Amino acid sequence: MxxxxxxxxxxxxxxxxxxxxxxxxxxxxxxxxxxxxxxxxxxxxxxxxxxxxxxxxxxxxxxxxxxxxxxxxxxxxxxxxxxxxxxxxxxxxxxxxxxxxxxxxxxxxxxxxxxxxxxxxxxxxxxxxxxxxxxxxxxxxxxxxxxxxxxxxxxxxxxxxxxxxxxxxxxxxxxxxxxxxxxxxxxxxxxxxxxxxxxxxxxxxxxxxxxxxxxxxxxxxxxxxxxxxxxxxxxxxxxxxxxxxxxxxxxxxxxxxxxxxxxxxxxxxxxxxxxxxxxxxxxxxxxxxxxxxxxxxxxxxxxxxxxxxxxxxxxxxxxxxxxxxxxxxxxxxxxxxxIWPEGVTPFHAGIVNLKQGDAEADAACEALYASLTALGLEPLYDDTTERAGAKFASMDLIGLPWRITVGPRGLKNGVVELTSRRTGESEELAPEAAVAKIAAIYGVAKA
Amino acid sequence: MxxxxxxxxxxxxxxxxxxxxxxxxxxxxxxxxxxxxxxxxxxxxxxxxxxxxxxxxxxxxxxxxxxxxxxxxxxxxxxxxxxxxxxxxxxxxxxxxxxxxxxxxxxxxxxxxxxxxxxxxxxxxxxxxxxxxxxxxxxxxxxxxxxxxxxxxxxxxxxxxxxxxxxxxxxxxxxxxxxxxxxxxxxxxxxxxxxxxxxxxxxxxxxxxxxxxxxxxxxxxxxxxxxxxxxxxxxxxxxxxxxxxxxxxxxxxxxxxxxxxxxxxxxxxxxxxxxxxxxxxxxxxxxxxxxxxxxxxxxxxxxxxxxxxxxxxxxxxxxxxxxxxxxxxxxxxxxxxxIWPEGVTPFHAGIVNLKQGDAEADAACEALYASLTALGLEPLYDDTTERAGAKFASMDLIGLPWRITVGPRGLKNGVVELTSRRTGESEELAPEAAVAKIAAIYGVAKA
The missing domain is CATH 3.30.930.10 (Bira Bifunctional Protein; Domain 2)
Incomplete structure (x- = not known):
């Protein structure tokens, strides 16, 4: 969505x-x-x-x-x-x-x-x-x-x-x-x-x-x-x-x-x-x-x-x-x-675009969205033009267990950030690796 | 079921x-x-x-x-x-x-x-x-x-x-x-x-x-x-x-x-x-x-x-x-x-055992039941000891679009009967072929 x-x-x-x-x-x-x-x-x-x-x-x-x-x-x-x-x-x-x-x-x-x-x-x-x-x-x-x-x-x-x-x-x-x-x-x-x-x-x-x-x-x-x-x-x-x-x-x-x-x-x-x-x-x-x-x-x-x-x-x-x-x-x-447990979370992961309108960031978000959807997962993609702080606050409030943050700076190094809502810990990963990790968490096979 | x-x-x-x-x-x-x-x-x-x-x-x-x-x-x-x-x-x-x-x-x-x-x-x-x-x-x-x-x-x-x-x-x-x-x-x-x-x-x-x-x-x-x-x-x-x-x-x-x-x-x-x-x-x-x-x-x-x-x-x-x-x-x-359309039928197919208690018939029905279930389909298996006529009448009344009839006589020839509720037409098929035909009708892949 x-x-x-x-x-x-x-x-x-x-x-x-x-x-x-x-x-x-x-x-x-x-x-x-x-x-x-x-x-x-x-x-x-x-x-x-x-x-x-x-x-x-x-x-x-x-x-x-x-x-x-x-x-x-x-x-x-x-x-x-x-x-x-x-x-x-x-x-x-x-x-x-x-x-x-x-x-x-x-x-x-x-x-x-x-x-x-x-x-x-x-x-x-x-x-x-x-x-x-x-x-x-x-x-x-x-x-x-x-x-x-x-x-x-x-x-x-x-x-x-x-x-x-x-x-x-x-x-x-x-x-x-x-x-x-x-x-x-x-x-x-x-x-x-x-x-x-x-x-x-x-x-x-x-x-x-x-x-x-x-x-x-x-x-x-x-x-x-x-x-x-x-x-x-x-x-x-x-x-x-x-x-x-x-x-x-x-x-x-x-x-x-x-x-x-x-x-x-x-x-x-x-x-x-x-x-x-x-x-x-x-x-x-x-x-x-x-x-x-x-x-x-x-x-x-x-x-x-x-x-x-x-x-x-x-x-x-x-x-x-x-x-x-x-x-x-x-x-x-x-x-x-x-902080939703994985079994009942309304969306499996959130995608936050730090710079909506940036061609590369938009494309990376769309690709993540498509990959997760193809696995039968439901991501929530924040594609609004709100500022980053407000996007993070909303994502934290609604409590999706995993968030992928996408921005031009990370993309230059080929990475996005995957954050656990429960621990707050983040790691930088290639987009495909982030998708694979989320797929493993939810026990779905990569298509 | x-x-x-x-x-x-x-x-x-x-x-x-x-x-x-x-x-x-x-x-x-x-x-x-x-x-x-x-x-x-x-x-x-x-x-x-x-x-x-x-x-x-x-x-x-x-x-x-x-x-x-x-x-x-x-x-x-x-x-x-x-x-x-x-x-x-x-x-x-x-x-x-x-x-x-x-x-x-x-x-x-x-x-x-x-x-x-x-x-x-x-x-x-x-x-x-x-x-x-x-x-x-x-x-x-x-x-x-x-x-x-x-x-x-x-x-x-x-x-x-x-x-x-x-x-x-x-x-x-x-x-x-x-x-x-x-x-x-x-x-x-x-x-x-x-x-x-x-x-x-x-x-x-x-x-x-x-x-x-x-x-x-x-x-x-x-x-x-x-x-x-x-x-x-x-x-x-x-x-x-x-x-x-x-x-x-x-x-x-x-x-x-x-x-x-x-x-x-x-x-x-x-x-x-x-x-x-x-x-x-x-x-x-x-x-x-x-x-x-x-x-x-x-x-x-x-x-x-x-x-x-x-x-x-x-x-x-x-x-x-x-x-x-x-x-x-x-x-x-x-x-x-x-006569349920396939899209809304409560069960995808009925299985009628003509001789409940007969070891071979029971085993064949169980195998069909397991095969259909493994495909993600829901069969309704009439495993009661009612006589055949009553079983057929109930299946016709509740209207499942496909019925597989299993009896000792057919099994001797390696076949079961697959019947369309809509046309009333039956064909004799090997049990696996009957399962494959039902799988094709519902568009599910054989596992």
């Missing part, structure tokens, strides 16, 4: 309403614009990151054997009355009447509807196990929305639902989600720690929240420092293997890690003092096993091998997709701006 | 509520399930097609130089009061109050919000031309929703907005959209004819609707038969060239083609009688140029080269994404079911 053709309304001033760094940088980098309290437009740069995160989730869900679908945003109140949650949900549910005066709502979660779809179509244990998921907009009418996309009212969420014959099967689905989520977050450059959680209004016995450590996190968390040494890495997991999934669960949840909701001071104090950590965390996902709560209430049964009708065991599993942008920025920034 | 692991709730009976063939087949093929009147869940097979259509639109919009973003679903009534449409929109707008008693609505279109984003961020003619678009869920509270996704209340729509300094520039944006839409629809296997249209509540002078001919279409259309001979094909268009875009517009709109709203009997009768056609059509998109209607009302101005503040010229351009599934099925089916 050429910056002169793009829509990237970068702000120089820090908007007064933004209290935390991710909110400030998302506004300043032209990623979002508030439309109403807690409701945002996703400007092109923000939308690109949102799509990247969405695609990673789709890929990882497919890897785990989960099936994508999509449920509607507006639902009838009827199913929610059947489950008993219509009254229980309170003022956070956005309610409305349609033109025929029927009670409708903007769905905040979809246990009821997915259970309804299941009971209408599945009748035998032979069709199990089954895990369906969607990525869809949700609404929760927070009384005081704040922190930008971290605590918005309209938000994008992945919600998945497993249906299993037995508790054992459902706990395997639970573990499978835990493994899949660990992989998903790591691909986004995040360390998200599964912590024992409180089940809240969805209900359930087994539940873990995934928290990203960050000073601005809304939850206080206590953990054993050994947990932050764990990496999922590129281990190959057979998602159908109960043993493999259970082993990962045990590895990642056997050390103490809890939010204030479930904190147990006595247990915490059993950890050697030098490993005790108290910090703050941002919740970016949660997994639940809640047994037959909804299948009992809504009559979602299957016939088992002996022909008995039994309620299915269920769980639900969520990732806060739009909130992840905020969490990633909270975890990865400096005082100049965002 | 192995059918035994998939969620494909195929119905044997035709649901009573479905009046048109696309609605019947989408329900029977397990693509959608009604959640409330005019509101559908997109089951896995339907969601896959929806995503394919969405991706084609994103690719073609990028090719035309348009920039993707996303606006929120819930908007405040304030902007709609500013444009004067809050009262004008009537009962089709789904309205609600949030917990602070503010008037909110589920957005049916986004001229107001995009104009607000524009005026807040763009102040100079140097930032033009600019075309922003989104693909987002919309709601129109139809009094009598029907025909499945063709006339639902909650629907998925691409809506794009151009901002230009002059009327001339904006008419180029209009032409660019026309060219881009022709390409987009053809990639989906559709012939969508641009017809002179009535501007309706959005307002505007220049507007064309794109109609797909189908017996069940809601509009009567009259056209010169020469128009159906036009193909966009794989011509390479420079979307920045006014001449090239204008030439395509002239080629595709100079012959008579109008809906009943704009029909002119006298003009129609000037066409030689043998070329006059009266038929029915389904609207799948519309482009508008409406000048300064919104920029005047909302103060969206830029400074021009002389430093004067001038209102921008705008247009809006829509594609009915969810409705396209219905339109494609209306245009491409037979009495056995859907």
């Amino acid at each position: 050429r910056l002169s053709r793009y829509f990237l309304p970068v702000l120089k001033e820090t908007p007064a309403e933004a209290q935390i760094v991710s909110h400030r940088y998302m506004l300043r980098a032209g990623m979002i614009k508030q439309a109403s309290a807690g409701i945002y437009s996703w400007l092109p740069l923000g939308f690109k990151v949102l799509r990247k995160i969405e695609n990673i989730i789709h890929e990882e869900q497919a890897r785990a054997g989960h099936i994508a679908m999509q449920m509607p945003i507006i639902q009838s109140a009827d199913l929610w009355r059947e489950s008993g949650r219509y009254d229980a949900y309170g003022a956070e549910m956005l309610r409305m009447k349609d033109r025929h005066d029927r009670d409708m709502l903007f769905t905040p979660t979809a246990e009821e509807l997915i259970t309804d779809i299941f009971r209408a179509n599945v009748s035998s244990y032979k069709d199990l196990p089954l895990t369906l998921y969607q990525i869809q907009w949700k609404f929760r009418d927070e009384i005081r929305p704040r922190f930008g996309v971290m605590r918005g009212r309209e938000f994008y969420m992945k919600d998945g639902y497993n249906f299993d014959l037995t508790k054992e099967d459902a706990l395997h689905a639970y573990n499978r989600h835990l493994v899949s989520y660990l992989r998903t977050y790591e691909r986004m450059g995040l360390q998200a720690i599964p912590m024992r959680a409180d089940s809240g209004p969805i209900g359930g016995d087994n539940t873990h929240e995934f928290l990203v450590l960050a000073e601005t996190g809304e939850s206080e968390v206590c953990y054993d420092s050994q947990i932050t040494d764990l990496k999922f890495g590129d281990r190959q997991i057979d998602f159908e293997s109960r043993e493999q999934c259970q082993a990962v669960l045990e590895e990642f949840t056997s050390r103490y890690a809890r939010t204030d909701e479930t904190h147990d001071e006595a247990l915490f104090n059993q950890i050697p003092e030098e490993r005790r950590r108290v910090a703050r965390g941002i919740e970016v996902g949660q997994i639940f096993y809640f047994g037959t709560k909804y299948s009992d209430a809504m009559g979602a049964t299957v016939s088992d091998a002996e022909g008995n009708q039994v309620p299915v065991h269920m769980g639900s599993h969520g990732i806060g997709v739009s909130r992840l942008l905020g969490a990633i920025i909270e975890a990865s920034h400096d005082d100049k701006g965002i | 192995r059918l035994s692991r998939y969620f494909l709730p195929v119905l044997k009976e035709t649901p009573a509520e479905a009046q048109i063939v696309s609605h019947r087949y989408m329900l029977r093929a397990g693509m959608i399930k009604q959640a409330s009147a005019g509101i559908y869940s997109w089951l896995p097979l339907g969601f896959k097609v929806l995503r394919k259509i969405e991706n084609i639109i994103h690719e073609e919009q990028a090719r035309a130089g348009h920039i993707a973003m996303q606006m929120p679903i819930i908007q405040s009534a304030d902007l709609w009061r500013e444009s004067g449409r809050y009262d004008a929109y009537g009962a089709e707008m789904l309205r609600m109050k949030d917990r602070h008693d503010r008037d909110m609505l589920f957005t049916p279109t986004a001229e107001e919000l995009i104009t607000d984003i524009f005026r807040a961020n763009v102040s100079s003619y140097k930032d033009l031309p600019l075309t922003l678009y989104q693909i987002q869920w919309k709601f129109r509270d139809e009094i009598r929703p029907r025909f499945g996704v063709m006339r639902g209340r909650e629907f998925y729509m691409k809506d794009g907005y151009n901002f230009d300094l002059t009327k001339e520039d904006a008419l180029h944006a209009y032409n660019r959209h026309l060219v881009s839409y022709l390409r987009t629809y053809e990639r989906m296997g559709l012939q969508a004819i641009p017809m002179r249209a009535d501007s309706g509540p959005i307002g505007g002078d220049n507007t064309h609707e794109f109609l797909v001919l189908a017996e069940t279409g809601e509009s009567e259309v009259c056209y010169d038969s020469q128009i159906t001979d036009l193909k966009f094909g794989d011509r390479q268009i420079d979307f920045e060239s006014r001449e090239q875009c204008q030439a395509v517009l002239e080629e595709f709109t100079s012959r008579y083609a109008r809906t009943d709203e704009t029909h002119d009997e006298a003009l129609f009768n000037q066409i030689p009688e043998e070329r006059r056609r009266v038929a029915r059509g389904i609207e799948v998109g519309q482009i508008f140029y409406f000048g300064t209607k919104y920029s005047d009302a909302m103060g969206a101005t830029v400074s021009d080269a002389e430093g004067n503040q001038v209102p921008v010229h705008m247009g809006s351009h829509g594609i009915g994404v969810s409705r396209l599934l219905g339109a494609i099925i209306e245009a491409s089916h037979d009495d056995k079911g859907i």
Whole structure:
């Protein structure tokens, strides 16, 4: 993308309403614009990151054997009355009447509807196990929305639902989600720690929240420092293997890690003092096993091998997709701006032309642009006539992990400058070598 | 995907509520399930097609130089009061109050919000031309929703907005959209004819609707038969060239083609009688140029080269994404079911195992599955123990364009059967030859 053709309304001033760094940088980098309290437009740069995160989730869900679908945003109140949650949900549910005066709502979660779809179509244990998921907009009418996309009212969420014959099967689905989520977050450059959680209004016995450590996190968390040494890495997991999934669960949840909701001071104090950590965390996902709560209430049964009708065991599993942008920025920034992890960066590299209009510099930039594009990478080429300092400031603010700086002086020596956003380190390289290095970083083959 | 692991709730009976063939087949093929009147869940097979259509639109919009973003679903009534449409929109707008008693609505279109984003961020003619678009869920509270996704209340729509300094520039944006839409629809296997249209509540002078001919279409259309001979094909268009875009517009709109709203009997009768056609059509998109209607009302101005503040010229351009599934099925089916065009098929080929459990047949199917998958194609392998007749009926119903049938008898002769869903013709081929033929059809290189 050429910056002169793009829509990237970068702000120089820090908007007064933004209290935390991710909110400030998302506004300043032209990623979002508030439309109403807690409701945002996703400007092109923000939308690109949102799509990247969405695609990673789709890929990882497919890897785990989960099936994508999509449920509607507006639902009838009827199913929610059947489950008993219509009254229980309170003022956070956005309610409305349609033109025929029927009670409708903007769905905040979809246990009821997915259970309804299941009971209408599945009748035998032979069709199990089954895990369906969607990525869809949700609404929760927070009384005081704040922190930008971290605590918005309209938000994008992945919600998945497993249906299993037995508790054992459902706990395997639970573990499978835990493994899949660990992989998903790591691909986004995040360390998200599964912590024992409180089940809240969805209900359930087994539940873990995934928290990203960050000073601005809304939850206080206590953990054993050994947990932050764990990496999922590129281990190959057979998602159908109960043993493999259970082993990962045990590895990642056997050390103490809890939010204030479930904190147990006595247990915490059993950890050697030098490993005790108290910090703050941002919740970016949660997994639940809640047994037959909804299948009992809504009559979602299957016939088992002996022909008995039994309620299915269920769980639900969520990732806060739009909130992840905020969490990633909270975890990865400096005082100049965002530092995108390679897995989710909106553009793979920036190209800064120090002397737009200089024939040689322009040609070198165009050649770099063409080479990177031919590799299937997306560069952002600042082809404007801004002065160099302003170009650098914008690039640092929007946080592309790699920047290639092109100027007449370097070109005389046959080099451009490749700079890492994270370390700030630069090296002078021939243009082809810079392209080859970026190709290697992103794991794409040179054409 | 192995059918035994998939969620494909195929119905044997035709649901009573479905009046048109696309609605019947989408329900029977397990693509959608009604959640409330005019509101559908997109089951896995339907969601896959929806995503394919969405991706084609994103690719073609990028090719035309348009920039993707996303606006929120819930908007405040304030902007709609500013444009004067809050009262004008009537009962089709789904309205609600949030917990602070503010008037909110589920957005049916986004001229107001995009104009607000524009005026807040763009102040100079140097930032033009600019075309922003989104693909987002919309709601129109139809009094009598029907025909499945063709006339639902909650629907998925691409809506794009151009901002230009002059009327001339904006008419180029209009032409660019026309060219881009022709390409987009053809990639989906559709012939969508641009017809002179009535501007309706959005307002505007220049507007064309794109109609797909189908017996069940809601509009009567009259056209010169020469128009159906036009193909966009794989011509390479420079979307920045006014001449090239204008030439395509002239080629595709100079012959008579109008809906009943704009029909002119006298003009129609000037066409030689043998070329006059009266038929029915389904609207799948519309482009508008409406000048300064919104920029005047909302103060969206830029400074021009002389430093004067001038209102921008705008247009809006829509594609009915969810409705396209219905339109494609209306245009491409037979009495056995859907016939997907290759560009949007949910799976590239079906594999039917005639004797599940037979070691040789199972191994041959697995090998085909692995070969197709290695090519980056997605096969659907019916690995269930249903009888052959039922497997064929399901494959015909869901409409994958190619089916490979594998049975012990053929394998003795070293062959499988490759069948075209469209023609019904079969040929016997060695398994590798069947894979090579499918690879060629989809234009993928054999690994």
